Amino acid sequence: MTLADRMLTPHERAARLGADQLRQLVGLVDHDDAADPFPVVGVDAVVFACGNATQSAQYFVATWGMTLVAYAGPETGSRDHKSFVLEAGSVRFVLEGAVDPASPLADHHRRHGDGVTDLALEVLDVDRCVAHARAHGATVLLEPHDEADEFGVVRVAALATYGSTRHTLVDRSRYDGPYRPGFVARRSGFVSRPGVPVPLFQALDHAVGNVEMGRMDHWVRFYNEVMGFTNMAEFVGDDIATEYSALMSKVVANGNHRVKFPLNEPAVGRRRSQIDEYLQFYGEPGCQHLALATADILGAVDALRAAGVEFLDTPDAYYDDPQLRARIGAVRVPVDDLKRRGVLVDRDEDGYLLQIFTKPLGDRPTVFFELIERHGSLGFGKGNFRALFESIEREQAARGNL
Numbered sequence: 001m002t003l004a005d006r007m008l009t010p011h012e013r014a015a016r017l018g019a020d021q022l023r024q025l026v027g028l029v030d031h032d033d034a035a036d037p038f039p040v041v042g043v044d045a046v047v048f049a050c051g052n053a054t055q056s057a058q059y060f061v062a063t064w065g066m067t068l069v070a071y072a073g074p075e076t077g078s079r080d081h082k083s084f085v086l087e088a089g090s091v092r093f094v095l096e097g098a099v100d101p102a103s104p105l106a107d108h109h110r111r112h113g114d115g116v117t118d119l120a121l122e123v124l125d126v127d128r129c130v131a132h133a134r135a136h137g138a139t140v141l142l143e144p145h146d147e148a149d150e151f152g153v154v155r156v157a158a159l160a161t162y163g164s165t166r167h168t169l170v171d172r173s174r175y176d177g178p179y180r181p182g183f184v185a186r187r188s189g190f191v192s193r194p195g196v197p198v199p200l201f202q203a204l205d206h207a208v209g210n211v212e213m214g215r216m217d218h219w220v221r222f223y224n225e226v227m228g229f230t231n232m233a234e235f236v237g238d239d240i241a242t243e244y245s246a247l248m249s250k251v252v253a254n255g256n257h258r259v260k261f262p263l264n265e266p267a268v269g270r271r272r273s274q275i276d277e278y279l280q281f282y283g284e285p286g287c288q289h290l291a292l293a294t295a296d297i298l299g300a301v302d303a304l305r306a307a308g309v310e311f312l313d314t315p316d317a318y319y320d321d322p323q324l325r326a327r328i329g330a331v332r333v334p335v336d337d338l339k340r341r342g343v344l345v346d347r348d349e350d351g352y353l354l355q356i357f358t359k360p361l362g363d364r365p366t367v368f369f370e371l372i373e374r375h376g377s378l379g380f381g382k383g384n385f386r387a388l389f390e391s392i393e394r395e396q397a398a399r400g401n402l
């Protein structure tokens with residue numbers, strides 16, 4: 001096994017991802033875990049609370065090309081709620097919905113709508129991470145404990161982060177089951193459409209948190225001190241302001257850069273910013289968007305559009321702007337192919353990236369997805385912020401929330 005291959009998780013190996021591919025997809029870097037006070041392997045799962053997890057699971061399978069792999073519900077002894085575990089490449093989603101009206105999930109959904117409850121992290125040593133987190137002021141929601149079944153043992157704990165979002169910490173090195181104890185393997189009967197690339201995305205690139213005005217630096221410090229994350233990038237002032245609204249953003253990342261958390265806060269603008277709208281409709285800080293890394297953004301966008309997914313519009317002027325054309329230079333496809341699909345381009349000193357954003361996935365103007373195809377650039381599309389935010393503002397105005 002080469003050094004590059006040792007960087008891979010068993011989950012990534014099972015998804016047939018290579019170290020070089022992950023370097024390109026998500027900017028994976030070498031990292032010495034021995035010197036890290038809180039060594040994080042990667043994101044273990046993104047857990048969603050859903051108004052109807054049964055139908056959401058079908059949506060992510062049929063529309064987003066994910067594979068159903070595990071299930072827990074009343075039939076398996078989980079009386080209170082159903083959970084569906086879906087995978088695409090190394091990405092794992094867990095969709096949870098209340099069965100019992102008294103379930104806390106029902107109340108969570110009433111207050112927040114569909115959203116992310118848990119950005120679960122795979123760690124090497126749960127107890128060591130919790131001890132470090134506690135010593136640096138984190139709230140421990142769940143003390144370290146073992147969960148076991150016939151497939152082995154998973155060591156689990158949980159820390160609180162912004163809003164009511166949590167980070168479950170999982171050590172699954174001694175476990176061989178489909179997800180976690182309490183879950184059974186399950187497959188969907190869905191048959192994918194011919195010509196649709198599966199999976200449509202291979203890895204999670206970043207997960208963005210929206211926090212209240214004035215709280216961004218607090219949460220940056222939280223990730224610095226509690227998890228040893230380092231700061232990757234920050235966007236303030238003119239980077240990220242349109243005529244009407246503004247926000248500020250800083251990005252923290254774990255040692256190997258598999259986990260990247262941009263943190264946004266609203267800034268004072270002439271009108272209400274997209275972050276204000278999110279905070280109003282989610283009811284508190286929470287996860288705003290997930291960026292899904294794909295090796296083929298054009299194929300993914302075509303398949304998703306054909307399945308009915310709606311993306312933010314990009315005006316033709318974006319592509320016809322000679323300054324933009326000069327700045328982005330040569331990319332792997334003709335600009336007209338990007339224009340036809342509304343895919344945005346950004347370039348920095350390391351390379352370029354292609355990206356596109358969906359409209360909100362649920363009923364509320366809260367959670368959405370980004371597709372990102374990196375070619376060397378480790379950025380977040382700073383050059384596209386203005387075009388992106390103006391597009392979001394057109395949507396906000398149509399909803400009566402600008």
Ligand SMILES: [Fe+2]
Pocket residue numbers: 206208289291370380
């Ligand atoms: Fe993003």
